[in-house]
Amino acid sequence: MVVLSAAICTKTGKALMSRQFVEMTRIRIEGLLAAFPKLLGSDSKQHTFVETESVRYVYQPMENLYLLLITNKASNIIQDLDTLRLLSKVVPDVAGTANNLTEEKVTDKCFELIFAFDEVITAGGYREPINLQQIRTNLEMESHEEKLHKMIQMSKMESARDQAKDAAKVIRERQRDMAKQGISMQGIGGGEPMNSDMSRLQTPSYREPERVTAIPAYESRKPAAVKGMSLSSKSTKNKSLEDALMNEDKLAPVVPSRATVAHASSEPQHSVVQQPVMLAVVEKIHARITRDGVVEAFEIKGSLSLTASTDEAGLCSVQMRSGSNVDQFTFNTHPKINKGAYDKSGLLQLKDTNKGFPSARPVGILKWAYSTNSDSDMIPLKINCWPEEESRGHMIVSIEYSMDVPSLTLHDVDIHIPLGTADPINVVTIDGSYKHSTSNHEVVWQLPLVDASNSSGTFEFTVKQNNAGAFFPINVNFSSPQLFCEIDVASVTTIDGASPIQYGITKMMSSDEYTIE
Helix, strand or coil, X not given: CCEEEEEEEXXXXXXXXXXXXXCCCHHHHHHHHHHHXXXXXXXXXXXXXXXXXXXXXXXXXXXXXXXXXXXXXXXXXXXXXXXXXXXXXXXXXXXXXXXXXXXXXXXXXXXXXXXXXXXXECXXXXXXXXXXXXXXXHHHCCCHHHHHHHHHHHHHHHHXXXXXXXXXXXXXXXXXXXXXXXXXXXXXXXXXXXXXXXXXXXXHHHHHHHHHCCCHHHHHCCHHHCCHHHHHHHHHHHHHHHHHHHCCCCCCCCCCCXXXXXXXXXXXXXXXXXXXXXXXEEEEEEEEECCCXXXXXXXXXXXXXXXXXXXXXXXXXXXXXXXXXXXXXXXXXXXXXXXXXXXXXXXXXXXXXXXXXXXXXXXXXXXXXXXXXXXXXXXXXEEEEEEEECCCCEXXXXXXXXXXXXXXXXXXXXXXXXCCCCCCCEEEEECCEEEEECCCCXXXXXXXXECHHHCEEEEEEEEECCCHHHHCCEEEXXXXXXXXXXXXXXXXXXXXXCCXXXXXXXXXXXXXXXXXX
């Protein structure tokens, strides 16, 4: 089916809203809608249609309005009526009227109706497999992550507001204390000359809080000049500081010292590396297999990288532990690594032991590879695709996956199967779930986990197609925390091997280019 346009119009042919799904000029759609009332008969039906030489009108009366689909004449009338029936439920649901649909309500909700129509019919005029509840969910666009983020932001704002109030209270208390001290000094200084020594004794206790408020010019003033005007100037500065605190959205201190600022600026740099030494092991799988199951190319490329948090941690050596299948792999060390020590005992350390690994950035220290152009017991996933012609231009496609490595666990397995058409598929049976992408003309078979408990599975569907080659090439994506090469880190020590160094390690195996052609 191909829907050219979906519209809501009056009985006189006035278009209240219209959504085109193919390229059409405004003049043509207005002409088609204006001609529609002239083609109507006198009878009234719940679902009916009229045809012209080029298009078909499928419509349904709704109060004083018409819900109208304009399709080509080759479109399936049964599918068109099913689409019209769904849209007749969507319109009152979006417009918020069950029994009284008016022009004003359609005009007020025109954009919401267009969005709802787009959920039912895709670009190109094809029907989406969707129901009313799913349309409501998509239009609401509720996000749990967004709600959580807003709650966290509100909590931070409330916390910052409370801390700003506490800081302002502390500042006001300091002002009152200093004001009291200033009044007592004026009384002592303004007394008899014998009290001038007491005035000089009181001055340092008054200047000490001034340094806390970070007024650098006040340090050089003479004690005799510290009068009530100085207190007023300080009060103005503290007031502006109080206003600034009220605008803070982070938990910043009232008067940050240099040590505090330096510590805060250095924290993100140290939080990047959790341990003094971090190791990352990565394997990439490349496979090219024919649709008949012949392995044309299969490669495993692995690497070990080291990240030292400090220069001191960079003065280290890594002891490796090898498994039973390492003889099938070819290993290469970095040119600056002592290859003789690694070949002899599996120790990875620099040739120049007086220098260390660079800090704060990853450095590759070891690589390995495995390659074959024949069938191998290391192939993680085998795909068998059988497209067969059914009838009336339709094909039935049977796809099977199998994993022959019982100890392996694959995560987030996505099998991308091209369709060569935007037509929807009809699922016969499936292990897992699928996602149909009309824009990419493909269906994605999704398996969150593949292990020994579900080492094989099938996916069978029918689709409008007459070319068996349209379902190739098939691309496969997956990841796993397990490695093919049985190599691991035994320990990380100082260069002399006297003391161990704490280290962290991550392992990841994933597909790089895994294709069935």
